[in-house]
Amino acid sequence: MNALAIPPRLLLGPGPGNLPPEVLAALAQPLLGHLDPVFLTLVEEVKEMLRRVFRTANPVTFPVSGTGSAGMEAALVNLLQPGDRVLVAVNGVFGVRLANLADRLGANTLRLESPWGRAFDRAAFLAAVASERPRLACLVNGETSTGVWQDPAGLAGPVHAAGGLLVVDCVTSLAGQEVAVDDWQADVVYAGTQKCLSCPPGLAPVTFSPRALEAFRARTQPVPSFYLDLGEILKYLDAGGGRAYHHTAPISMVYALHQALSLVLDEGLEARWQRHHDAAAQLITALAPLGFTPLVPEGERLHPLTTLKLPAGLDEAGLRRRLLVEEGIEIGGGLGPLAGTIWRIGLMGHNARPEHVERLVSTLKCLLGR
Ligand code: PLP
Numbered sequence: 001m002n003a004l005a006i007p008p009r010l011l012l013g014p015g016p017g018n019l020p021p022e023v024l025a026a027l028a029q030p031l032l033g034h035l036d037p038v039f040l041t042l043v044e045e046v047k048e049m050l051r052r053v054f055r056t057a058n059p060v061t062f063p064v065s066g067t068g069s070a071g072m073e074a075a076l077v078n079l080l081q082p083g084d085r086v087l088v089a090v091n092g093v094f095g096v097r098l099a100n101l102a103d104r105l106g107a108n109t110l111r112l113e114s115p116w117g118r119a120f121d122r123a124a125f126l127a128a129v130a131s132e133r134p135r136l137a138c139l140v141n142g143e144t145s146t147g148v149w150q151d152p153a154g155l156a157g158p159v160h161a162a163g164g165l166l167v168v169d170c171v172t173s174l175a176g177q178e179v180a181v182d183d184w185q186a187d188v189v190y191a192g193t194q195k196c197l198s199c200p201p202g203l204a205p206v207t208f209s210p211r212a213l214e215a216f217r218a219r220t221q222p223v224p225s226f227y228l229d230l231g232e233i234l235k236y237l238d239a240g241g242g243r244a245y246h247h248t249a250p251i252s253m254v255y256a257l258h259q260a261l262s263l264v265l266d267e268g269l270e271a272r273w274q275r276h277h278d279a280a281a282q283l284i285t286a287l288a289p290l291g292f293t294p295l296v297p298e299g300e301r302l303h304p305l306t307t308l309k310l311p312a313g314l315d316e317a318g319l320r321r322r323l324l325v326e327e328g329i330e331i332g333g334g335l336g337p338l339a340g341t342i343w344r345i346g347l348m349g350h351n352a353r354p355e356h357v358e359r360l361v362s363t364l365k366c367l368l369g370r
Helices: 021-027 037-054 068-079 093-104 122-132 156-161 210-217 230-237 251-267 269-290 316-325 354-368
Strands: 060-065 085-090 108-113 136-140 165-169 188-190 203-208 305-309 342-346
Touching: 021 251, 037 060, 037 203, 037 251, 060 068, 060 230, 060 251, 068 093, 068 165, 068 188, 068 203, 068 210, 085 093, 085 122, 093 108, 093 136, 093 165, 108 122, 122 136, 122 156, 156 165, 165 210, 203 210, 203 251, 251 269, 269 305, 269 354, 316 354
Parallel strands: 085 108, 085 136, 136 165, 165 188
Antiparallel strands: 060 203, 188 203, 305 342
C-alpha cells in the first residue's frame, strides 16, 4: 500500500483548523499504556491546564473521549433524568442539537426560539427560568452555525435560585474568546479540541462545578450511557481512586492536547482572545469592498467564526468549491435557514493570523476577477 497522500489545505471553515507543528509532533510520539505512570502524569497536567484555560477551580475538569458532541452528551446524560424540565436557547444548529438530545433522554424540553444570527433575549430566558424552574438551563456561548456569541454572565444566579444548573457550550469559544467558568458560575461547560485549541478532533474538555457534582450524586436512576458515565470515568481519572480501568484513553490525543494547552498558556489567554478579535476584524474590513457584510451585529459576534452575507449574484457553492479544489482553502457554507445565503469563515487558534486573512482575500479577489 502507498503512504497516504493528503493534499495540503488551509482550513478556514468551522473547524477543524490547521495544527501547529508542535501538536503534529506530539501526535507522532510513541504510545504508552493508559495506566503507565508517565501517561498518568500527563493526564494530571492536562486536567490542571484545562482548569486554567476554562478559568475554573473545579476539581472535576477533564477531556471526555470523543468530539464536542460527546462533551454535550456527557453534560446531559449525567445530569438529566426522564421527566426533568430543560430550557434551551435555540437559535442555531447546536441549540437545536442540545434540545433534541434532551428530548432523547426523556426530558420535558422547553425551546426558547429566536432568530438565527442574533443572540437570544436574556429577559425572555430569565422569565422562562423563573416560570419553568428547569433542572438544566442550556445555552451555546459560540454558535458556530451562525457566528453568534452569547453571554453566559449573570444567568447562573437566577438559574440556581430556581433550583437548576447552567450548562454552556464553549466548543468554538474556548481559547478563542473569553471563557470564565467560575466568574459565570456555570455548572457544566464543555468544549472541543479542533477549534481554537488547534488540536485534531477527538477530545471534549469538560468541567463540572461542585453543585453539578452534587446533583449527579443525587441521581436516583442510572446514567443511561456506559461510556459517558461520570462516576465510572472518575474512577479512572481520580488520582486518589485507584485508577480503575473504564475505557482505554485515547493516548495520542492526550499528548496532542497537552502540547496544545501548553501553547495556549504560553501565549496567554488575553493575548489569544485579542488575536482572534483582530483577525476577525481584519477579515470583515478586507471583504467589505467585495460586497460581503457581517450577518451578526457588533457586540454579538463570535470572533473565531465570522459569518458574512454574500454579494448578490455570487455562485457561492461554485466559488467555495474552486477555493477548495483549485486553491486548497476550505471555508464553510451556511446551514439550515442560512444555507446558500452566508459563508462561515473560521480563523481559529493557530489559524487566526493576518497572513491567512491576506491569502484568503487575495485568492478571492483573483477568482472574482477583481
Ligand atoms: N457545539 C458547537 C458550538 C459546535 O460548533 C460543534 C461542532 O462544530 C459541536 C457542538 C459538536 O462538536 P463535534 O462536531 O466536535 O462533535
